[in-house]
Amino acid sequence: MSTSSFVLATANPDKARELRAILGEAMGRDVRLLGRPAEVPEVDETGSTLEENARLKAVALVEATGIAAIADDTGLEVAALGGAPGVYSSRYAGEQATYADNVAKLLAELGGSTDRRARFTTVALARFPDGSEVVATGIVDGEIALSAVGASGFGYDPVFVPTEGDGRTFAEMSPEEKHALSHRGRAFRALAELLAAGLPAPAAGPGRPAP
Ligand code: IMP
Numbered sequence: 288m289s290t291s292s293f294v295l296a297t298a299n300p301d302k303a304r305e306l307r308a309i310l311g312e313a314m315g316r317d318v319r320l321l322g323r324p325a326e327v328p329e330v331d332e333t334g335s336t337l338e339e340n341a342r343l344k345a346v347a348l349v350e351a352t353g354i355a356a357i358a359d360d361t362g363l364e365v366a367a368l369g370g371a372p373g374v375y376s377s378r379y380a381g382e383q384a385t386y387a388d389n390v391a392k393l394l395a396e397l398g399g400s401t402d403r404r405a406r407f408t409t410v411a412l413a414r415f416p417d418g419s420e421v422v423a424t425g426i427v428d429g430e431i432a433l434s435a436v437g438a439s440g441f442g443y444d445p446v447f448v449p450t451e452g453d454g455r456t457f458a459e460m461s462p463e464e465k466h467a468l469s470h471r472g473r474a475f476r477a478l479a480e481l482l483a484a485g486l487p488a489p490a491a492g493p494g495r496p497a498p
Contacts, residue, residue: 291482292319293413296344296358298329301441306357306475309466313479320357327351337362337374337410338422345414357478359411361470363443365431366404368396376443386442390435393446403430405447407470411478421481425473432456440465 297303303322310318330347334340340360348356364370372379372393380388397403406428413421428450435445437458444457449468457465466472 291317291355292321293355293357294321294348294352295323296330296348296356298323302359302361302471305462305466305469305471306359308462309472309475310357310479312466313476314483317483318479321352321354323348324352332360332374332377334360335374337408338412340374341410341412341422342414342420345412345420349414349416353416355413355415357411357413359409359471359474361407361409363393363447364406364408365393365397366406367400367402368393371396390443390446393431393443394434397431403432405429405431407443407447409470409474411471411474413478413482421478423474423477423481425470425475425477427451427468427470427473 295303295306297306307320310320327348330344332340332343334343337360341358344360345356345358348358360374361376362373363376364373372389376389378384380392384392406426409425411423411425429452430448430450432446432448435456435458437445437456437460439460439462440458444465447457448454449457451468452460452464457469
């Protein structure tokens with residue numbers, strides 16, 4: 288595969304850092320990732336699914352820059368909360384909520400519940416100027432801890448304990464340990480494989496154009 292250039296659609300520096308690490312590892316020199324131009328306005332996440340929101344962000348960046356864009360959207364579903372916060376994970380405690388606000392609300396809502404099962408899902412999407420796209424999903428199951436532990440990562444990482452781990456939260460892991468198990472790691476490694484194979488997303492148009 289020759290080198291492809293993509294603009295990252297995310298305005299979240301924590302996500303951008305993870306994407307660069309994961310895609311750099313998966314695609315090496317095959318990919319050049321450009322930062323989101325500061326003048327592109329924030330995209331309203333008005334979709335009702337992760338895929339719709341990822342698409343809204345990617346389309347906005349393709350339209351603003353004229354080059355292919357990579358976007359993702361992530362949700363945390365908690366079983367005892369009927370799947371909340373889900374697609375509203377970033378604004379769970381309100382429009383201007385900080386990560387700490389969201390974590391505090393999640394712990395308060397769960398209280399002493401013994402059912403602490405949770406799942407992170409990331410939809411990763413590459414969108415090309417001709418409207419074709421490649422989509423991949425990554426999932427990690429786990430449990431919500433009784434209190435926040437650890438200082439790495441971001442978002443809900445201090446309270447998410449992956450089932451396939453050793454009992455530590457994502458925020459207690461190195462970035463490499465988190466990416467090996469995480470929803471985002473899985474989604475973007477799958478996306479990288481699809482891009483390398485030149486496969487179109489199901490029912491998503493004629494396929495990936497030449498880089
Ligand atoms: P977004 O809509 O994809 O930006 O993600 C929604 C929210 O989910 C973010 O604001 C974070 O609070 C949370 N989130 C996304 N990815 C992660 C992660 O890898 N670890 C912990 N929280 C995350």
